[in-house]
Amino acid sequence: MENNTQQILLAFDFGMKRIGVAVGQTVTQSARPLKTLKANQGRPQWEIVTKLIKTWQPDALVVGIPLNMDGTQQPLTTAALAFSDELKLRYDLPVYGVDERLSTKDARERLFNQGGYKALQEGEVDSVAAQLILQNWLIEYYQK
Secondary structure, eight states: OOTTSOOEEEEEEOOSSEEEEEEEETTTTEEEEEEEEEEETTEEOHHHHHHHHHHHOOSEEEEEEOBOTTSOBOHHHHHHHHHHHHHHHHHOOOEEEEEOTTHHHHHHHHHHHHHGGGGOOHHHHHHHHHHHHHHHHHHHHHTO
8 A cells, every 4th residue: 555645444343243334544544433333243244344345445444453452362353353354355455454452442432521421322432443443553554
């Protein structure tokens, strides 16, 4: 991916029951929450993912990879990596993994600060976590 051209990215906050999605772009290095997909054992409704890919026509995808606080893998890590591999196979796009430690916690804090407990609707948390994952990836990628 070239650092000097505008690129559209979709990011995913992987979970076994829900997968948050965010969209962003490289020029402003910003992202926004898009939606939350229901998942069955980590498998989304692929037709909805395909529709998002067709609508946004991203140049690349970013997937949050859950790790333990000490950086080691956990059971969910394997499932997130399998999801990442499936995205590569289905859509033939570059897929980047990013450490997502604390993204859900940060998303909850952000939403709570904006609107109290009412703002902590599960779907909102997942899509905001995807936004944070993408923003972190953009910062990390463009500082290289």
